[in-house]
Amino acid sequence: MSYRICCIGAGYVGGSSMIVMADSCPGLQINVVDHDKQRIDSWNNLMAKDLPIYEPGLDEIHKRVLGKSLFFSTDVELYIKNADMVLITVNTPTKVNGHGAGEAADLTNIELAARTIAEFARGTTIVVERSTIPVRTADVLKGIFRKNSSENIHILSNPEFMAEGSAVQDLIAPDRVLIGGDDQRAIDELAGIYQHWVPSERILRTNLWSAELAKLTANAFLAQRISSVNTIAALCESSGAHIDEVTQAIGADHRIGHNFLRAGPGFGGSCFRKDLLNLVYLCHYFGLPDVANYWRSVLTINDWSRARISELIIKKLFSTLCGKKIVILGFTFKPHTNDIRESPAINICQDFLDEGAMLSIHDPMATIESIHQALSWQSPSSVTFNQDLISSFREADAAVLLTEWPIYLKLDWKLLSSYMRSPAWFFDTRNVLNRAELENYGLNLWSIGFGGIH
Ligand code: UDX
Secondary structure (H helix, E strand, C coil): CCCEEEEECCCHHHHHHHHHHHHHCCCCEEEEECCCHHHHHHHHCCCHHHCCCCCCCHHHHHHHHECCCEEEECCHHHHHHCCCEEEECCCCCECCCCCCCCCCECCHHHHHHHHHHHHHCCCCEEEEECCCCCCCHHHHHHHHHHHHCCCCEEEEECCCCCCCCCHHHHHHCCCCEEEEECCHHHHHHHHHHHCCCCCHHHEEEECHHHHHHHHHHHHHHHHHHHHHHHHHHHHHHHHCCCHHHHHHHHHCCCCCCCCCCCCCCCCCCCCHHHHHHHHHHHHHHCCCHHHHHHHHHHHHHHHHHHHHHHHHHHHHCCCCCCCCEEEEECCCCCCCCCCCCCCHHHHHHHHHHHCCCEEEEECCCCCHHHHHHHCCCCCHHHEEECCCHHHHCCCCCEEEECCCCHHHHHCCHHHHHHHCCCCCEEEECCCCCCHHHHHHCCCEEEECCCECCC
């Protein structure tokens, strides 16, 4: 009989990581379970456009493995009962009520999953934490299993490091796979699965607590780099330095490296904010208030980065946006995803709306419904969604590039500016447009880390 894996949670991590695992390990039988029937139905639908998440390349692999080594079901209990290994990939959002609200991770879903496993798991079972969780969460699981199950259950921590938009590539060729635990045989069993497609030297083995803490730490360090570079971008704008040149110079130092040094309107996405808040909470919990304040400042700078962009655009447009039309290029938190969670576009657009602006929003992937949900505006004419980019520039006063979708790099700025009201402004918050070209046309361009009119 094939080795049976049950993955609890059919969200982003559960769905995409199990699809890639199934493709690399045809000998496994992988059941992804979730009580959300609609989500399970969408994963079971072979029509690519109906997959619950958009991730380049995922639909093809999904088609290849569905019904062969990978199955999606709402029968959570049955597949836990049959499993040799149970992976937990449920959501751990920030707590909104009670103790630790606004910072601590809400572990309700983790606890629920653990109680279900305790009730239904049979025989020796390996339970793997794959959700992003606070350090020492395995203590919670151990407590639940000890009191509620007489079976032999081993706990491992195996956090997922993939990023949205590049999930397939990240899963197929990860920088590392991290497995933490205290039972050597259990660690070897999970490592043996990854060895089907990941070189052994990339599989790191640690104790449980190191693996749990490493995921939060990785995200905190990545977020910290972005906050750091955004402060330097502002300094460049005031001092005459160019952010490109500064990051090129510092990135050449192999101890710093070139990645994750792009200045922008602030980081978004479902992880960085939530994980930093969680880290801040943990530092307080473990009696380290100064450390908590240090990591909190990464978030403070991110909030400042977003507000700074809104303020400077409003100022450049003569300190009033009342009745002015602004074209918004990009709404997702990064390109190649349809996800707008924590996108800086939300705060920046809301600031413009509060100033009385009329927005024409374009994004290749974000849905109108999700943008509707994220923004609130009084008058129906305040926001339009224009998929015809050219016509959206008619009578516009400014265009603001917020997400660096490749399509925006190929626009004919000279033509577009001819449709706009004079003086027309372009704001490049990602520093991706060809400054020399726009300068040549005599356009008003502000780019992050350069500032001014170029
Ligand atoms: C992140 C982590 O990268 C990933 O390892 C973890 O598993 C989940 O969280 P994700 O949120 O999908 O992944 O995207 P990421 O590529 O990290 O970008 C996050 C935000 O930072 C985006 O808003 C992006 O625009 C911004 N960013 C990134 C910058 O502003 N500058 C950069 O140089 C890099």
